[in-house]
Amino acid sequence: MSAGMIIAYILIIIAGGILLYMAFRTGDRRYIYFAVAFYVVFPVLVHLPLPTSISPEARQLYDAVDGLPDSSTVMLTFDYYPSTLAETEPMSRAALHHLFKKDCRVLTMTTIPLGGPSIAERVTREVAEKYGKVYGKDFVNLGYKANYVAVLKGMGSSIETIYPTDNSGTPLSEIPMMKDIKNYEGIDFIIAVADNAIIDYWISIVNSQYGVPVGTGVTAVMAPRYFAYIGAGQMTGMLGGMKGAAEYELLVNEAGTATKGMTAQSLVHLFIIVSVAVGNVIHFMERRGRRRRIGV
Amino acid sequence: MRLTITAIVTALVILTAVFAFAQDAPAETSDGNIFRVDRINALVFMLIFSIVILTYTRWARQGKELFLRKISGLDQLEEAVGRATEMGRPVLFIPGINEIDEIETLAGLSILGRVARVTARYDTPLLVPVRYPMVLAAGQEVVEQAYIEEGRPDAYNKDIVRYVAGEQFAFTATVNGMMVRQRPATNIYMGAFYAESLLLAETGNAAGSIQIAGTAQPAQLPFFIAACDYTLMGEELYAASAYLSREPLLLGGLKGQDWMKVLIIAAIALGIALSTFNSGEWFLALFRNV
Amino acid sequence: MRTTLPVIIAFLSGFAMIFLFFLSPEYSSINGVELEPEILSWVTIVGGFTLLLGVVSIVRVNYTAVKRRKEGWGYKVATLVSIFAMAVPAIIPSSMSSLFGTGPGSIYDWLFNNLDAPMMSTMFAMLAFYIASAAFRAFRARTAEATLLLITAVIVMLWRIPMGEIVLSGIHENIPNLINTYIMNGANMAVQRGIIIGAALGAAAMALRIMLGIERTYMGK
Structure with a gap:
């Protein structure tokens, strides 16, 4: 992996993290939309090839x-x-x-x-x-x-x-x-x-x-x-x-275009998985906090 | 019943006439069979199916009690319309995006009739955007009849059911616009839906509407489940008109359907058992070419 | 008569199609005309005529809104202009000019390729955004079933992307194959079959009820 690719992936992670944080903090789903748009557009601008296996x-x-x-x-x-x-x-x-x-x-x-x-x-x-x-x-x-x-x-x-x-x-x-x-x-x-x-x-x-x-x-x-x-x-x-x-x-x-599209698809899928995981962690923490408050 | 018998007799007479003409077909291309022998298994299945359904329909008419499990989505229909009434906002109903020749669309229109009765009773505005002109004509008929039966023909307006666009995503964009601008309190999706299912349901969710969906398209069920409050799955959609009306004639059909399912499960179990012991070829042959 | 005649027509149409399904191909034509495709093309022709109903409905609803200056009437003007801009050049015969009709190089073709198609693609692309927000909001491990659903969804999402494959194969090289065998070709296939069989039976039962005039609710009865 080249230095450029490492920088690109670090940028991807930071941007996703900020947008996800804002989405949770404000409850505004437009941050999620923005993150998806970012993950679709970014690999078009920066070439990040990925190996594909055959089903x-x-x-x-x-x-x-x-x-x-x-x-x-x-x-x-x-x-x-x-x-x-x-x-x-x-x-x-x-x-x-x-x-x-x-x-x-x-x-x-x-x-x-x-x-x-x-x-x-x-x-x-x-x-x-x-x-x-x-x-x-x-x-x-x-x-x-x-x-x-x-x-x-x-x-x-x-x-x-x-x-x-x-x-x-x-x-x-x-x-x-x-x-x-x-x-x-x-x-x-x-x-x-x-x-x-x-x-x-x-x-x-x-x-x-x-x-x-x-x-x-x-x-x-x-x-x-x-x-x-x-x-x-x-x-x-x-x-x-x-x-x-x-x-x-x-x-x-x-x-062709499908091979190129695999990076964008990978990034969006991973973003969804991470947001679902983070959402569940927060959900559990809130639930535990509520139970403590009512003394269950 | 008299009507059914008359229809059957008329059909037989006409088809015999058609058949008589068809006998003029070149004999050299025929293998001697008038009917397709390879489809005899389908005929047998169809006859068993019809007999079971009609028998249960008959029993239901004779007053036999038939148990029907609870379908939450349908139980909530009236309450959801009531919520729209309280809020003074409209009810949005979409009978799917398929043509009138799809059974799912007909099932959707059946439910529309029930919903329209409730909106007529409570004087709640109803919006029914459709994608095909034939569905428009049928939908207008259904809603008008419901308003007449509720004694509110004056409240009926031809534009309750409206044609919005023939193209899938133009239809979706228009309906999403209606959701955002007119803010219906209740959205009901009943029929065949495809890629637009989540586009509609998610917009409705963002607009804060109560949403009830029903479709027999397995690929769209996860989207409706994620974004709607209640979802009818597969055959629950077809059962809706019987469930809502509690009409014995319709309920009988549902019961017959259940028994057919039992028969299919039994056939699958028998097939698995026979195949496991390598003696299922004759049994598999019964189901070929159906 | 208002409901009797439609019920009889519905019965005859349904019965004719079933009858033709069982008839040998050699016997299912009259004077060389195949009956089944012939009946199906009647459906298309009738459908074509009803398009006029759709046009009348869309024009009336939008024209009324514009006339009364209802909220958002500007959008209705755009709708009306679009309808006529697409329809009128397409209806005029192409023999008058290559700009008319629906062939390559026509106004209709240009509008379709440069306006309609990109708008359709945009609407479809919005699915990605909505799926993300629906998953973010609705995927919560509230119950055991929801947890199972959540885990399966995450595994399948990973399996469908190259990055996920790298992750899964990193744990064990056989994991992608196991997902294909047990989730997609196992649990998924069984569930899909169950729903398809149930829905097909429901549709067949409803068709039977419609043919025999038991189910008339779709006619408003």
């Missing part, structure tokens, strides 16, 4: 994708709103790096009308450019269609019926990559990245009824719910929140 769920997803034969077809979904981009976009990016490195054909789509299609377009094209991938031959963006249950079910019979054209209006029949992708039978694996309960439908409709393996990327708050699907074998791996995204970035050796 079994992220490893399972990586192994499943890595085990696919080269040139397999993988569907990558962008089922998230712009609000959760910080957690979800790095997952999509890392997955695209992995898929394009393996020369997989990538089919993207979204069930989110607000922002979904443009996020899919932007992220896929940016990553594809790095690998020299060509639209229509190596990747296709189907875009958005309303009524997700009907869309997920309908693609089981015919993708072209649900999406007669791609996101930019080109008929699917004119896109070379789509020649042999007619329904789920032409798709080897699905990576559903989502910030909402659409994951349940990818599992209950697409995995359970059509047998396509589904791996997922979900926000941190959603992750605990989906361990049950992994346990039941209905979900093939999962990336949970920004940590999951950082793990996948590490696995594909493409450090």
Whole structure:
């Protein structure tokens, strides 16, 4: 650890201590808000890298994708709103790096009308450019269609019926990559990245009824719910929140915004843990003081 | 009952007609089965479930006493509304942020009906912001009916239930603004909630409101528990309308539900025992493809 | 009739979906039209029409507040201006100009990407602040259960961050794996399953009550 990093950590501890003291003293929750803001902004300004380990769920997803034969077809979904981009976009990016490195054909789509299609377009094209991938031959963006249950079910019979054209209006029949992708039978694996309960439908409709393996990327708050699907074998791996995204970035050796965000997340978590611990100590001291006063 | 039988008969007639047309489907793609044999287990489960629920409903109607455990959050509803009345401040009710086709939203609207009766009785202002127009229409109907039944149609105003925004966080920002500016004394959240749960509940907490929440979204329960005074968990939300109305017909359904849970627990226990002794394959097969 | 007809419609719609669930795919279409997606798209179409109700409601509430100069009426003006600024250019066909419609380069697209999306992200980001203040205020070891909850929460929070992993592995290298096995894949999974099964049964029972017209409270009965 360099001298600069030691100074940075000392600064972090002092600032946190002062803000926490003020929060307890005044009872004003805005000091807590200020501390959180400080811990998020500080690592952006001062680079403080941290080592990340790999969870079994992220490893399972990586192994499943890595085990696919080269040139397999993988569907990558962008089922998230712009609000959760910080957690979800790095997952999509890392997955695209992995898929394009393996020369997989990538089919993207979204069930989110607000922002979904443009996020899919932007992220896929940016990553594809790095690998020299060509639209229509190596990747296709189907875009958005309303009524997700009907869309997920309908693609089981015919993708072209649900999406007669791609996101930019080109008929699917004119896109070379789509020649042999007619329904789920032409798709080897699905990576559903989502910030909402659409994951349940990818599992209950697409995995359970059509047998396509589904791996997922979900926000941190959603992750605990989906361990049950992994346990039941209905979900093939999962990336949970920004940590999951950082793990996948590490696995594909493409450090991105999630890896950078790990320091901020670590500091905020630690601040919460310390404030909870200090709060409890004060709570016990007050309770003991009260008991003494009333002679219990 | 007559209504139910009429509905069943009409449905069967229409579906038979649909089915007759569907017979024109190309025979070469069919494996010979009209119905999906792989889903027979789901059908059996559904039939058992329906029979149990309807049997208990019937017993309840015949006057059989049914015990219902105490649900504190629901017991406190009237008191919480009473507090708002005393303080002369409004009651805020949110029936979740999902569409009307979600059962959680319907459960929320059922509870809204009960809350609206109390606010109508005590002449307490009620605010119901919603995220979907269909929920708006249904919510207005529910609240208007409650005000009529309490003999206060004059106090009903179409803007009690109001559409605020279709986007999740725009909705949250608007409701938070209402909490800060109009300072409701009581906030009731009943239905499906997602990331906005804590944003709403924490703002309500900071505004000093009494808060009662209920959701079947497991991920949001910890947030509501941390920031609200009372929280209904999972199926308690669906039980609310029966619990509040004490209507035998609805109570019967709850009892049936409990028995189904007993059956599931028994199946899990049997499955564990059989799997432990390596002889559970046939049993597991019963639950595949459901 | 005011409640009978809706109950019959509710029953028929529910029954049709259940019936189609059990029907072989070859038999669930008429003249090549798949019935299940078809019915589901009716729901979308009906939903689309009700949007007008929402617009009427939001305009009426805000316009009344502005007209009566109620407290905070300035915000209502901002709401009304935003509604029309987003909606009007989006409704005008893009064939007239690329600025209209909802495609790339349109006014709607620009407003969405540069105003709406950052505002949504900001609202979501506020969760971090609220979680911190809720934890600070509410996490007290008042009872044995609350203490257990507190300890588990702290362990999981540490486990989800690189710094925490360093701390936990420092105590014993196997601790992160044990947390994954016993807390996340053990206790957490069992509890989640319990809640999901209970809630699913509750939802199914409620659906049955609605279909059979036993539960009509959502219609105000």
